[in-house]
Amino acid sequence: MGLGAGATKDLATTTPSDSSAVSGTRLTPEPRSAARTDGVDRPGRVTITDVARVAGVSVATVSKVVNGRYGVAASTAERVLEVVEDLGYESSLVARSLRRRRTNVIGVLVAEFEPFSTELLKGISAAIEGTGYELLAYSGGSTAGADRVGWERRSVSRLGGTLIDGAVIVTPTVVAPVHDGVPVVAIDPHTGPSGAPTVDSDSLEGARTATEYLIGLGHTRIAYLGGRPDLESARLRELGFREAMSAHGLAVDPDLVRVGGYRPDRADAPAHELLDREDRPTAVFAANDLSAIRMIEVAHEMGLRVPQDLSVIGYDNVPESATCTPPLTTIAQPLHQMGAEALRMLIDLLDGSEREQHLRLPTSLVERASCAPPAA
């Protein structure tokens, strides 16, 4: 699954895949024990109706008991609870949310579960502890082909109003006319300050920092491997790069600015273009870690040593950036914190207390081993 992880030496001598160990237990949808006395053997879950029938009460009563409402005799409640236990009944989130206003679940909408979004997710998950909300992460972008664009809108519409009370959208893409009455906070949005509240990191300053670090090391011929051109963050990072270069009197060679696409597989061609030339750069600033890692791999394939022959610096600081060889020096976004803050903003929104609309967090430099002064 990409990303080499240090020296890997397979010492396991066991059978690689004893997939033949089929025990007798099969997942047969045989009808449950107690429930369903009549002939209808829907294999599905046990519903409130099943409980009502077995307990000899109405579904309304069961609902009251389950939800701890008033107006139920202690004896009845006890009996119902017993049946609930017996049958292993658990109310359907779907049916409940269709009826109720609030569900107490917050949605995290991502295009895909990759290192960036999962880091955010970790931060959100840690922060949700004790808030009374549950987390539901939905990957709406994976339906390729069709309309990969606008998945955020689609996802919010599909889940919002029912199922989730609000959403934090992890989107490097458009977020514009989203939210059909569903409170939403966007992380790393396409456009800058747009409709919804947002949290992002200071890409402009971070890119300056990265570039100046390279310059400080003595590099003058520096390449920029950009992110997707339609993204605000990518635009800002390129701008920061250019600003830092010119602030130090360094020229930016147009041939040394390429688009990497924020995905390792998309970084392949531009990486080759950058390196496969007489006057290749001595250093590269990649607009995100995954491209940077791919950049290193490509350099290796071409016989270049990192950092001796080529310095590479990334952006994001997903944990994967530490697993490549050499470990990547990178500009760290406070990913966990960004997730936590987004959650906080969303909950504030849900509680009606309005706070700030846009939060921009600072980045920091994480020095590992992929950068060095240029070869003399």
Add this chain to the structure above:
Amino acid sequence: MGLGAGATKDLATTTPSDSSAVSGTRLTPEPRSAARTDGVDRPGRVTITDVARVAGVSVATVSKVVNGRYGVAASTAERVLEVVEDLGYESSLVARSLRRRRTNVIGVLVAEFEPFSTELLKGISAAIEGTGYELLAYSGGSTAGADRVGWERRSVSRLGGTLIDGAVIVTPTVVAPVHDGVPVVAIDPHTGPSGAPTVDSDSLEGARTATEYLIGLGHTRIAYLGGRPDLESARLRELGFREAMSAHGLAVDPDLVRVGGYRPDRADAPAHELLDREDRPTAVFAANDLSAIRMIEVAHEMGLRVPQDLSVIGYDNVPESATCTPPLTTIAQPLHQMGAEALRMLIDLLDGSEREQHLRLPTSLVERASCAPPAA
């Protein structure tokens, strides 16, 4: 958020949090433009009823158009589609799944989004591409207090039958009497081969490998920092440790076997107990990376150098294991692959084609920098 990430040097000079940038745009739930001609101003999403009303047809017709069913005049369909576009209608996953049999969404049920489960998630996400399914990850364990135990059962019941067609459960805990007719595959289950199909890694062999690696380095006084005692994987890893030790004629000091709990915060006390003694071990095998990382941190706090004074080896190979100092040598579970395989098995189950029930993948040793021969 824990886990130091190499040398961190904050160079950002920007405002740490310009949370005052409240633009004029507020997320007011004002009624949508075209829809809702009557007085009822539910701020919510646009429903099929809205579309029907605006298009001047029945909801049944809209449903047919949206789902591409036969029996609708081309002209009608066109008009409806136009309104759908206009209003930005998107059918509610909830309502739809309540009515339909299949939803084409697969659930990934986790207790919490931490490094282990998110790695699996990455593997699943990558593997789901092109299958026609969408991914929905649900964190059911975060509701502390109540019944942290049995969240799997609860989650499956709440989501299954409706919303998700099947689930892969990421559970180091019980999985036993789960599945109310919902196809389920468990990753890293509590019990070994139980009711549902499972995929895990070869903990026994992996633990042997780790222990033998330490022994091969020359260590004889080796400690074991275990995982939660109620877990099968933890049991197997301890067994592998003991087997390897005795196979090499080494004694296991009972004082050098402690429980770490699979969570960094739970590893604190036992780590101190292990290190805070005259005859402390020269090496530690921790049953998972997060404990191992915490172990290293504790060692540092106590003035010990890793690996010079203490060797530490972990288990799992979550990417975080590379971000600590020194980078952790660890036994790698093929996490992405395990996720992908679990998904494959689940889809097979859904398609009716039954395959193997239990898949056990081999581990491998990833050498980084946290182990060395014992000080002479």
Add this chain to the structure above:
DNA sequence: GTGAAAGCGCTAACAC
């Protein structure tokens, strides 16, 4: 071709 009506599992008024 189109719409009326039933019902998925559940909750919330409102009767009894």
Add this chain to the structure above:
DNA sequence: GTGTTAGCGCTTTCAC
């Protein structure tokens, strides 16, 4: 106290 009823948004017969 408890049951009856009316939907939530949607799909699906089955009449017209």
